[in-house]
Structure formats: C-alpha cells, structure tokens
Amino acid sequence: MSCPVSGMAGGQCPAGSVSGSRSSSRMGPRGCTFSGYAQPGDIHAAFDIPRGVDAEEWLRMRERKAINEVLYSNIPSVKEISGMKNIDELNVAEQDLLAVALGAPARQVMIRAEEIGPRTGWKDGYLSVEHGFCPPDYNESPGALANSPGRIWSDLCERMPGCVARGRVRESVAALPIIEGTPEIIPDKALWAAVVALGMLCSIYRYEDKNDGHEGVTVNPTKYRPNCEMSDDLGEELINIPRSIGLPYWQISRRLGRSIPHLTFFDQSSFNMKIKDPTSTYPYVGRFDNMEMRWPVFGERTEIAFQKGCADTSASFQHGPDAIAACQEHVMNRNVEGLLREMIRLKEILERMPNAFHTINTNPNSGENYVPGHQWVRWGKFSAPLSKRCPASSGLQFPPFLVMDAFLGRKKYDSFLGKEGLHLRAWLPSNLRAFIAAIEYHYRIPEFVQQSGDPRLMGVLDGIIEAYTGERGFMGTHRYKVFGILEIASKTGRTETNGLSGAPDSNDRPWEETHKQFSEAMKERLEPYRGNLAVEPHEMRGTFEECRYRSRILSRAFVDNDLNRSIAMVTLDLQNTGITFQPGDRLAVMPLNSWDECAKVAAALGLGDYLDYRVALNPQWKRFAQHIGAVRHGSIPHLTVKDILRRGHLAPITKELALKVHDLVRASSTTVLQVLATTEWPVRGSLGDLLQAALTDTNPHIWDQAFDLTGDMAWLADLIPVEVPRTYSISNYSQELLPSAVDLSISRAEYKLCSTFAGDQEILRAGVGSGFLNPFLNSNDELIETDEDVFIGVSRPLNFQLPIDRAAPCAYFAGGSGIAPFRSFWQARFARHSNTTGRDLLYLGVQSREKFCYEEELRDYVEAGLMEVHLAFSRDSRGLVYDRRIRDLVEKEMPPRYIDALIVEQAATISELVMSKKQGGLGGYLYVCGSVAVFDSVMNGIRKAIYNHCSATMETAEAIINKAFAERRFMLDVFMTPKPMPCNLPTIPLSQLARHTGHRPDSRMWIGVHGSVYDVTDFCPMHPGGTFIIKSNAGVDCSKSFDNLAHTNNPEVSSLLTKYFVGQLTPKPDFHTIPELGDLYDLWAAYLRVTVETLVAHQFEMYEIMGASDQDGTSEKYLRGSENVWSRENLVNIGLGVRMFYDYQSRLLQGGFSALFGPKLQELVLKLSFTLADAAGTGENMRLPDVLGIVARAKTSPEAVVTSQEVALVGQFVCDSSSNVRFAERGIFNYAAKSVELDIELLEDIREEACHGMDAFESVMAMEAGSDEQRLTVLASFLMQTLERMARRLEVFYSKLSKHRVYAPELERNPARTRWNLVRRKIKDGSFFILTQETVLGAAPAYMSVQQRKTGVDFDSVMSRIQASIRSAPKPSPAPQSLNAMHLARAITPPVETNAMATHENSTAVKAMSSFIDANMRSIRRLSKLPSNLSFEQIQAAMEQQQSDYGRVGRPGRPPTPPSVSSRSTPFRASSRAPSIDRMMASYNSRTAMHSSRIPGNHAHSLSMSASHSARSPPTPPLDAAAAMNAMMGKLNVRSRGNSVPPSPHGSVTSTASDRSRPGRSMSVRSVSQHQSGHASRLSTNSLRSFRLGSHTGNYAGGIERLPVKIAPTF
C-alpha cells in the first residue's frame, strides 16, 4: 500500500521517516502525518470547529463520521434515480473519497509546506497559513546568507547602486572569489536570499555589459574585458558571466528546482524586503510603509517605490491562501455557512489589494511614493531574461493572480497575457504549483456556489469576481494605473513594454495597446460568469452593468426637522444579496421614472392600453434584458412598454432625445424646434413634457405614423435609451457578516421646469434618481407601492477611505447631504475601536437649524466625548456652538455664515490637521463631501485658514494643501449632477488648445474632451491618479484616454469637469468638396499633437533634471526646485543627476528629436510635395524647400557634432566618475541647465509653427478662391514653408547649443585643475590645436555660405530622400513572436533610442508613406523628371556616395550616431563641401538648370527665408496664416491651371527681390488690403472672432502672438 499523499510505497510515511520518529504525537488526527499535525494558526477557524470545543477531539470525532455520512447524505430520490441515464454517477468520484479520507487538497498542500518548509529553507516555496506566499520571517534567509561564505554576494549587492553609478559592476564582480553554491557551503536557509542576490548580480552584470556601463552616446569603443573565468559551459543564460557569480547561481537555482537559472519579479520584490516593524501586522505586515528595500540595484526612487508596491500587492494577499483552503474545506463538507464566511473574508482581502497601487504615485509631491514613469526604462532593460529560454520577469507570475485565476475557474488563456500567465505558472515554486492545482482540480468553489443556489453565496461570489477582475476591482484599477504610467513612460524614455504594447502592426499607441491587452485578459477571466462580453470592461462603467443585485426600498425616514423632507434617509433591503460594504463605499441605483412622467409619455403616444405589450428591443435594451435575467438568476425577460417607460431615460431632455423626436415627427413640430434652439443642454424638462407639447402642434397623421402602435413598437426602444444608474454614498456601517440593509441620505434634486413648457409658471421638478428615492411628499411615487426590482451595485472609491491607522485624526467637511458618507465613517470608527480612535471632527454647513441632519445621533457622540461637531448655518442666525468643556452643542445667536467662515474660525485646529507630521502638524485625514460649490467653499476656507494661521503667503498655504493631497490624506467625494453646459460661446481652435500646456510659470493647462475644452490647471494637483497623468494630456484632445479610463461615464468626473469648462473646440472644417484637404488636416493635426505631446513629455524629464518650480506653479530659478534630482539625491554624489541628464540628452540627440523630425515630418513633406508638384503639372521643373535636406544637414552639422561631443563628455562622467570629467562637475551642472532650456525652446518653437499651420486650414476655407485646387495649392505651399521654418529651427538649435560647454573653470571649486585637465586632454587627443585656432581666428565657420546657397530642391530629390528613409526604417519584427523572445527584446538596445510613442508614430508614418507611394506611383512617375532608366534609389545612392565622400552621414535616413570623443574628426572639416543635391541632379538631368517656379509667391518666400536665416539666428516669426494665404491667393488667382507658358522669370525675380526687402508680415497684409478688399474683410471677421476668443481665454491675441519671454519652465 502506498501513502496517498506522498505516493511513498509500503505504508511508509515520509514525514515520519524524515523526522526519524513515528511517535503517535506526530500523527495527524486522521492517522496521517500530514494532516492536522501541529496545525498552526486558528485551528478552529481552519476546520470550522465550534468555539470552546477541543479541536483535536472534535476532529477525531469528525474523522469517525462515516465517509458515507459525508458523501452520501443526499442520495437522490427513487424517481430521480429511475430517470438517470448513467447510474454510475450516483457514486462519488474517487478523488472525493480520497479527499474526505485525507482532507481538502489545498489545506493538505499547505500543511505539508508548513511542516517541511522551515527545515528545508522553504525550497519548495513559501506557503503558510499565516503568511501565505510570503516569507514568515523576511530576515531569516538573508541572515543565513550573511552568516555563510555567500556573504560576499550580499555585500556586493549592498554596494550595487554605487557600483552601477560608477560603471564598476563588472570590475567588482570579476574581483569576487569563486564560492560554490553547494549545500556544504550555502545552507538551505540561505537559498532564497542567495538566488535573489546572485540573480540580480548576473542581471546587472549583463546589463552593464550590454550598455557599456551606461546608455547613450558611446564614449568607450573598447569593451571592458574582465580577466576572470566565465560560466559559458553552464548554459546560454550564463555565457560571458564570471564564474564567481555564474557557478553559484546555477547551483543554487538547481537546488531550488529551477532547471534554468532565472529570477522572477516576485523574487526580486517580495524576497528583497526588510520589515520595519514585524509586530505591526494590521491589516497585513508587508505594507509599503512597513517595508524597506534590502538590495536596490539602481537606488532610484522609481525602482524602490515600484518594488515596494509590488511586494505590497503580494503581501496584501497574505491571508488569501488560508481563506481559499478554508473555502475548499467547506465545499468538501458541504458547509454553506462556513463557506459564506470564508468567501466574505476572501472578498475583503481582494478588496484591499488595489490599495497597493496608491503607493506608486506619479505625483512628484508624493514623497517616497513618487515614481517618475520615464525612469523605468533602465529597470526594463535590467530585468530582461538572461536568455531566450528563461521565463520572463513579469508581474503575471505573482502568485495571487495565478491562484485567483484557478480559484475562479478561468478557462480561456488565449490573449497574450493569458498565454504568458500559463507559461509562467509552470515556473512557480513547487508548493505554489501544488496549491494552485489543488484548487483548480478539486472541489471547485464557484461550481459548488452555483449548484447550491444560495443567493448569498452567489452574491458574495459576484463580489469576489468584481473585486478581483472587475472594472473597479484589482484588475480594473491595475489597468488604469498602468495606462497612466505607461503613457508617460512611452512618451519619454521607454522604448519597450511587456504585453505586446507598441506591437508594430497595431494602430493603437503603446499604452492603448497595453490597455487593450489587459481588457482582453479581463474578459477571459469574466467569461465563465458573463459569457462573451459585447462591450469592453471600461464601457460598463456608469451603466446598468454595474448594478448586479436586486433590492427594494424598505423605508424613507426624516433625518432633520425639515417638513418637506428635502433630505431623507432611505433604507434598501440587502437580504439575500450577499452584498457587503465598508465606510466610504457607494451604492449605484438604477432609478425608476416617476409614475407621472411615465403617464405623460404614455398619454401622448396613446400607450395606455399597451403597457404590458412586448417591445422589439434594440441591442442596448437586449443587453439590459440579458442583464436582468442574469441578476435574477433566471431566464431573459421580455421587456414591455411599461418597462421601457419606467427604466428608460425620460428626463432631462438631451439633444439626442430632442433630435430623435424631431426626426420622428418629420421636423413638423414648432415646440421641438423651439427646444432645439436652446443655448443650454440638457433642457430642464422631460420627454413627457416635450411630447405633450408637440402633440398639440403636430399633424395627427404624422404623429400616428411616427408612433405606430400596430407593429412591434421597435421605435419606442430606439427613442428611449436605458437610464443610467445614480451614485449615492452609503450612510451606515454594519458589523453583521452580511448586512441586511443599507441606508442612504438622499437629497431631492429640485429644479424649475424650463419656460418652454412651464410658461410663466414656476414648476418644481425632482431629479430622476433622487425623486425616485425621496419623492415629493404625497406624490404618486410616495403613495404607490411597487414590487418592481431596484437594481443596485456597490463600488469602492479607492480615494475615499478611512485611514488604516486608527489613531489618525479625521476631519469631515460636509455641506447638506454631503454628510451621507460620514455617518458610515463615524459609526465604523466608534463601533470598531472606541478606545483607540484618534480625534473625529465634523464641520457641517447647512442652510438652517431645521436642516441639521442626524442631530440626535451626533449629539450623543458629542456628549460621549467621541466627536467634535462644528456648524455653519447659511440662512439662520440661531447658531449652535461646540463646547468642548461641557461636551455639548450650545445655542448662540450669530450672523448666518457659510462653511468657509467656520473653517477660518477654526484655523488653528484645521491647519494642524492639514500639515503633515514632517511639517510638525498632526498629519490628519481630511474628507470633503458635497456639491462642487461646497467643495469650493471648503477649499477656500482651508486655504485662508492656513494662510492666517501658519503661512506667509497664499502659495505656501497651497503647497501645504497639495502635500496633503499627495500624501493621500486629503480626499474628496464631490457629488453634484452636471450643470447644463452653454453652447453659444466662441469656439476654440485646436491651435489654442495646443498652446495651453501649462508648463511655463503662470500659464494655464487645458485639455480637450469630446469637443469641449477644460482648464484643469487648478485641478491638476488634486488629480487622484497623480499630476503627471493629467499633464501628459495637456494641450491635446484626450477623449480616447478619457474613454479608456471610463471617465466619460463617471458622474464624479463629469460633474467636476463642468466646473472647468472653457468652451467648445472648433470642429474640423467642412472639406467635403476637397477631400484631400480633409486628409491633410488630419495629418497636420496628428503632427501638431505629437509636437505638443513631445513638448509636454520633455518637461517631465526636465522637471526631474532641473525641478524648476514649486508644485503651485510659482516660478523658481533653475536648480533651486526642491524636487530636482540633484538636490533630492544628494548633490555631493551627483552621479545620479548627471546620469539622468545624460540619458535624456543623449537619447534626444541620438534620436534627433525623432518624433518631430523623423518619418512623421517626412510624410507631411511627401504629401505636400506631391500636392504642389501635381498642381504645377507634369514635367514642370518646380523647386520645393529642401526641408528634409535641411534636417539631415542640421543633424550632421559641425554644431551637432560639437554638441554630441559635449554630451559624450558627460557620458564619460556617467560611466566612470573617476574620469577626468570630474573636474568639470559644476560645468556639467550648468551645461545641463542650459541645454534643457534650449531643448524646450526648440520644442516650443516647433509647436508654435505647427499651430500656425493648423490655423491655416480654417483661414483657407474662409477665403475666396478660384477653385478648390487653388485652395489646396495655397495651403500646401504655406504648410511647406512652415515645415521649412521648422527645419531651420533645428539648425538654429544645434547652433545655439554648440556654444555651450561643460568646460567652465570659473564655476569649478578648483578652476586651475579644471583648466589644466582640459588642456592636457586636448593636447592628448589633438583637439587642442583646433581649439586654439578657433580662439585666435574667431572666424565664422565656412559652412554658413553653404546654407545660403540652398535654394530648394526638386520633386525628385524629395522623393528619393523619402524612398531612402522608407527603405532604412526599421522593419517591424515578424509576428507572432514567442513570449520569451519578446521579453528578451527588452534587453536589446535599439540602434537609435527613441521612445515607444515616437517609434509607434514613426512606424505608422512609414507605413502611410509606403502605401501613399504605392497608390500614387503612376502620378509620381508622371510628375518626376527622372529619365526612365533611372530610379530614385539610384539618385539616393549617388547622394549617399557623395555624402560619405565628405564623411558626413553614416547611413541614409537614419539619425547618425554621434562620433565618440576620441574621434579625431573636427567640427569644421567637411563643412564647406556639403553635398549639393542640385549639383547631383544636374549631373543627371540638364533641365535642372531651369529654376523657374510655378508658384512665384512661394518661390519668393522660400528664397527670402533662406537668405534671411543663417544657422546662427532664429527664423523670423511666421506669417499670419490668413494674411499669407490671401497674398498667395491674390497671385494664384491670375494663374490659370495648365497654362503652358511659364511666368516670366524676370517677373518672379522682381517680386522676389521686392518681397525680400520687406518684412514678411507687413508685406502680406498690405498686399491683401491693396488687392483683395473682399478677402480683407473676411480676414477681419476672422480676426475679430479670434480677438473675441482671445479676450475670452485671456491668452489668445491673434495668429502671430509670440510666446512670453522664455523663463524657467514649471510644473
């Protein structure tokens, strides 16, 4: 006989034999050593043993229960048996028998692990009742390692951040002696610490090897070769890794059961922590605030916060495995009540998990939680697997996810993340795999729940599903968090992501792609419960899908002395729902329309007799019907007319609703037209009002046809959409396991019916939701009883919860019904731990004494000394004052006041509460709840209070408040219904939106959302997701992100947004007669977007480097910001700051601003050139600005070379801080400040140019033109010139930057040494003589003349450059790739370091160019003047040849790699002989000599541009778009299309000369006013509009307004 647990034969018990004894005391209650033996933790809870009973005895008794009693307690009836096809099924499965004989499998795995683990160093993986998958003692293994010879590895780990900063990793590793990882040397107890230490050492060694000690410009061409033995013979993972770490890593991995040495994300985070206070166990020990990272690799905040956040996520699941094992036991024993208890426990554990996300914050003010997303790139490279065989280091391997997937019976693993999860599961430690298998294959909990039919179990299971993988649960929150961080990271330094993000064939941007992948995985998890979802998870937010429980109203009670009951306490039934809730949670309620409203519609449409008729449903109503079926656990119901009327949206009247009626009645109703002419949407009235009125003025025949009652009435479902739920804060706290009821405090939203329907009368109406829950007294809704289901759902706002620390003081600020959530707060605080709670203070603002809610309850608390209550009555002088001494609220006559006055009065206490402990305050938790007006009033009061009490300026007061927000001690629950939005304000063009990125001091930040513009400057510091997330969308239309983040359906967001509304975005002009213009518009808008996003993203990095300002936006000088990396990370060791600057600047220079000057720009050039060439006609020898040439030359100009050399010098410091550059320490500092400012200036200039281009689209449509083609041509030539100006700005940028030097002896502490060091270096590399030459001669570089000779190129040259660029663009890697290969790719440094966003945008542009060329090849050939035997490739080849002759360009179309400092090429070498495309073309085609242009104006302008721009002076401001085009139109009007006689060369030359002599702008405007009075008047109308807009926005004053003088950027 063999042991059924271990499989050991001969009745031998392996545990017994291991211990060497088989004494009866070691035997479990079932006679098996594995079960029940020394059961740790609460044995009563684990085995569901009644309290007060001897557990051992009880278990023994239970064991004595016959198996048949447990398994055959409910044998089916005779009737059922006779109907069975297969009577074998009557007998239980063998695994059931075995499990009843031995115990639940998951528990068995756990018990075994607990017994064996401590003796074997937990080599099978940590698994215990109390600590779950975390180590019971986080110090044990590192301690054991430190006491073994393996200490050399942990010692080196401790030095790692320093070694990395100094580029000394490889040297230090090579210097280690070889210590083997065998059991005699490294004890079992040290195994986990050893694998973490060695794994990290191997990875960082490989990282440094690949990146040559740093990223960026290569300064050290000779690779470091350590002189030591390597581990190449131990498998491909360890090739080129010194044996001193490779061999023990290999040995230790094998001892841990890892056939291939590898490190998991879980190892690196969870096993790499120290616990600060092991006694602080509530609610779990491994919390962010209770942990410290043991061995960081880079030592940056990002790494530490991220790792701690991940460890926290796992640790918060600490008690999950025990709860799951207990669930399984209860299933095995068919114990419904026990199962219910454990499932509720599991749900609570899961609901706590997303809290870990708060610890990873993108708000720079959030102290040690701050994670600058852009820094993550280094970690990505570091954590890449050592070989393609290795399992990836991915968050998917975190055991809680794999366990929960198994628990919930996930079946589908088809998505990328699904496949990866399965793959990684196979690499988990044995105990964890066994545990997962135990719950996946045996006693599946969800199946039992479904079979039980118990609604409570089903409700709790639904809660578990939601908490784990729902929209508002862990997975949903995770997705939002990742979205924000990835967006920032992708726009800055990140070049790659896990999870297929940025897949080359995807049309979405990298973070959107990741979002999609996460959604796919969420859907796979939900599939067993919700089937194939027709909508994306985020689309379910704010819809009926969130209301997954049925309830009914139990009572409506008065809570104050207001006879109208404007606020009522409404109690809803929760019996049998399985709902649990916590303080701060919210209830979503699907309201039912009032009977009166239903009646109005029914009467108008003649539906009175049809109320119970079935309606043919549209897809939305069908989904709703399915949803009802699922919630009722029954079949899909048929919906009737009454259902649609009760549950559809009848009020207020939205534009869509009015338009539908308008269409149905064939535009024949004047009332409907009157409503449609409103200036505010939605209209305050209902569908019933509208139909009632329209009925009287519509032809009955039309009416009958529109609302046909003879058919299936499908029009009814189409007319009335499903209503959306309303959200209410839960107002009570329950200690019951499953609360039986929930209280809400409902304030009836009342509004006046609009005059269209009310006429002169003042008619009050109640809002739909509040009117349903708290109807007018004596109304039909109050009186009519109904048995209809009320669908509800619970959600937990992560940002509105009680502090974990019970002793923390809490202040609640409420206005009116804003008191609602606080009742649950104080009930919970006093119920749970009345002795240990900190102070509770309520500041309440209401209109009058009559409206003081919950007075009695509050007075009880005041008397008991539990609470301080401070009141403000806004319309009542009968005040109440809190008297601390007598613990009472005392009557006092006082003038009416608002809550802000009360707060100012209490300034001292409130200031102390707001200030953090570090600032000497109390570090209190502050909660604000109520309408937006209450929120404003409270915030003003707090600002003033702090200002009066403890700050010198309002800015400091603001900073103190923002700190509290960042520390998540300031939380909001703002609940107001959206205000109607005016629709008659001037519209805001895209360019204006783009200009409001808020990165400069005192500038504003706007965002565009679904056609509206909002000024979110003031909201930014409060954004719960962190300031950077909102900032990364500054100046652009972020509707897509908004939708993805489910903000669109979020009532909180929409109500807040109405507060910040600025106006509507100008819609895209109607180009229907010229579709090409529409395409160009989209293309240009996309480019503008990229310019804005790039500018904003660069600011993030600049902020890190320079930290230029305070959070509040007040300006500070460079390097004085409190948050910049130099001051934050210790100035003495400036390595980190230098590295950060170097990473940033070298990436930028290597990529050559690739997002702006790469394929995206080329695509524009291609399409514009094509348009212009096409307009010029076949065979015409037209000249085009050489945009691409200018860019290419700028990037390879001597100035660019100088700049790269300078950055390379900084790079030397990075990879070797003991190099000679250390003498230029302050110079580096200074250089960094100068160069980032120049970077930003360039980006601002480019954005400004793009804005002008954008404005041109509207102007061109407003002009008189001979034909559409002319419009197109005018616009194309204007845009082409704009692009040329952009290219010139790049030249200027390099030219300016090249003037700055790291070498600035006057700044250094030891100037003489710096000078001497520089001279020595220059002499050594030969550049000394060049330097002298420059100083002595002081001559202007000769290349300038070359620039001046550039007068444009022809179409063929443009085409050949573009073809070359397409050819050289990186080819998308063939899909599908293997999972491992994808992860491995992370480690590979791309040839040019571009961020993920740029890579995506550029690859899309390359694809677009290729298809454009393919589609237009015939036309391109026609427009080309190439001889048929020559191709563009040949021209390009010739160009390349010529260029390489001059030693200028490396590879075509690719940004060149700046040369190393050791290169002896001098900046001036090739400059005077820059290749001339003209010359080359001349050799191919003699016709090139004809330099006549088909567009004289354009030619003139480009000439004047080239002449006026030297690379050393910035280009003049661009022309006003409208004026410039008017000028061009004037000239174009005389040109007849297809004219075979070209304009006289003299004519064009004359005009060129005269144009050149005048400043561009005045010339154009004057020519407009002289020649085109009609145009001028249009122009002025246009300008007038702009002017009005300008006065509205306060910033916009016409197209050519320059930006304010450049000053330090701000955040």
Ligand SMILES: Cc1cc2nc3c(=O)[nH]c(=O)nc-3n(C[C@H](O)[C@H](O)[C@H](O)COP(=O)(O)OP(=O)(O)OC[C@H]3O[C@@H](n4cnc5c(N)ncnc54)[C@H](O)[C@@H]3O)c2cc1C
């Ligand atoms: C997080 C949160 C918690 C809340 N907690 C509570 C609470 O505890 N107690 C409480 O009483 N309320 C609370 N509310 C407010 C509540 O959700 C409802 O907004 C409120 O009851 C009004 O809804 P209604 O259906 O009665 O009004 P509605 O019928 O929605 O209309 C009320 C008013 O809003 C206008 N309106 C409606 N929709 C729009 C729109 N799309 N655009 C512009 N204007 C519109 C209408 O014209 C009308 O003036 C909370 C809200 C949130 C977001």
